[in-house]
Amino acid sequence: MDKNGKIFIAGRGGQVGSAIERKFRKEGYENIIGLRSRELDMREQAAVREYFEQEKPEYVVLAAAKVGGIMANIQSPAEFLYDNLAIQNNIIECSRVYGVKKLLFLASSCIYPRLSPQPMKEEYLMDGKVEPTNEGYAIAKIAGLKLCEMYNRQYGTDYISVMPCNIYGYGDNFSPTRSHVVAALIRKVHDAKISGAKSIPMWGTGVARRELMFVDDLADACFYLFNTYSGNEFFNVGTGTDVSIKELVELIMDVEDYHAELEFDPSKPDGMPQKLMDVTKLAEAGWTAKTSLKEGLKKTYDYFLHEVLPKEQK
Numbered sequence: 001m002d003k004n005g006k007i008f009i010a011g012r013g014g015q016v017g018s019a020i021e022r023k024f025r026k027e028g029y030e031n032i033i034g035l036r037s038r039e040l041d042m043r044e045q046a047a048v049r050e051y052f053e054q055e056k057p058e059y060v061v062l063a064a065a066k067v068g069g070i071m072a073n074i075q076s077p078a079e080f081l082y083d084n085l086a087i088q089n090n091i092i093e094c095s096r097v098y099g100v101k102k103l104l105f106l107a108s109s110c111i112y113p114r115l116s117p118q119p120m121k122e123e124y125l126m127d128g129k130v131e132p133t134n135e136g137y138a139i140a141k142i143a144g145l146k147l148c149e150m151y152n153r154q155y156g157t158d159y160i161s162v163m164p165c166n167i168y169g170y171g172d173n174f175s176p177t178r179s180h181v182v183a184a185l186i187r188k189v190h191d192a193k194i195s196g197a198k199s200i201p202m203w204g205t206g207v208a209r210r211e212l213m214f215v216d217d218l219a220d221a222c223f224y225l226f227n228t229y230s231g232n233e234f235f236n237v238g239t240g241t242d243v244s245i246k247e248l249v250e251l252i253m254d255v256e257d258y259h260a261e262l263e264f265d266p267s268k269p270d271g272m273p274q275k276l277m278d279v280t281k282l283a284e285a286g287w288t289a290k291t292s293l294k295e296g297l298k299k300t301y302d303y304f305l306h307e308v309l310p311k312e313q314k
């Protein structure tokens with residue numbers, strides 16, 4: 001890959017896109033472009049064409065997507081399907097028209113069938129029905145991945161796809177209504193510490209298991225594959241290990257140095273009992289995750305204390 005080549009990171013302002021930009025810059029790639037959605041609505045085909053015509057990027061990372069939690073997915077399934085189809089169709093087709101040399105598409109582990117055997121292997125994709133609560137999002141992501149594959153077959157393009165597990169770390173959203181599990185628990189324990197609470201109420205039983213990856217590791221894997229892989233396979237990107245919600249909150253309490261009783265409420269849903277990916281294929285391609293969960297949680301707590309809280313308090 002040419003170090004001076006122009007790289008368009010669609011979704012550059014998001015958690016994953018910004019981590020990928022940091023990684024490329026760290027490796028000496030400076031010619032990076034991308035706009036916020038208010039400047040370029042990537043659902044608009046004409047606007048995207050105009051941008052490609054003007055900028056003529058040589059490489060594209062497609063990390064722009066409408067992303068949301070379970071409630072948002074249930075309330076606006078049509079938006080999750082339409083917006084994501086539109087964004088990815090426009091970027092992928094314009095990449096072909098304007099001769100982009102390589103494109104990387106970010107899919108998601110939630111597109112595997114709901115009842116997939118665990119750990120989930122790449123070959124299980126489309127073996128069964130997806131989770132109904134995020135069906136619109138999942139169908140769009142499957143279409144994006146297939147579009148990359150079929151463009152390669154028909155047009156000889158070099159488009160690759162990755163399937164990340166749950167991501168946490170820098171750029172996480174800590175808002176009480178929109179946060180992912182790690183950010184939500186970090187805030188919960190922090191609030192308990194500040195108020196001196198002796199117990200912390202928890203949703204569900206705490207036995208559900210999740211695979212969690214530090215966002216900089218995902219960026220590292222994307223950079224690695226961008227530079228080393230061409231072909232029609234896609235890769236699970238995860239740590240290959242999982243943790244129960246109870247173990248996770250105990251680790252967070254260690255990191256924050258505050259320990260309280262955990263009051264689990266089994267009347268609340270646990271979600272899927274386990275979501276773990278098989279990462280053998282990625283390991284065989286030469287990449288494994290480097291950041292331990294404890295180390296990643298420490299960095300995320302630091303980010304929360306020094307970047308997120310001060311902004312909230314302004």
Ligand SMILES: NC(=O)c1ccc[n+]([C@@H]2O[C@H](COP(=O)([O-])OP(=O)(O)OC[C@H]3O[C@@H](n4cnc5c(N)ncnc54)[C@H](OP(=O)(O)O)[C@@H]3O)[C@@H](O)[C@H]2O)c1
Nearest residue numbers: 011013014015016036037041042064065067106108164167
């Ligand atoms: N985070 C995870 O746990 C995770 C896990 C698996 C896969 N992924 C995948 O990684 C990708 C990025 O996710 P993320 O967590 O970084 O999400 P995010 O923080 O919500 O960022 C989404 C990005 O998409 C942009 N975007 C949304 N709608 C747009 C539109 N209509 N026009 C132009 N840009 C638009 C946003 O731009 P503005 O901010 O300017 O609006 C933002 O930069 C997604 O494809 C997601 O499926 C994420």
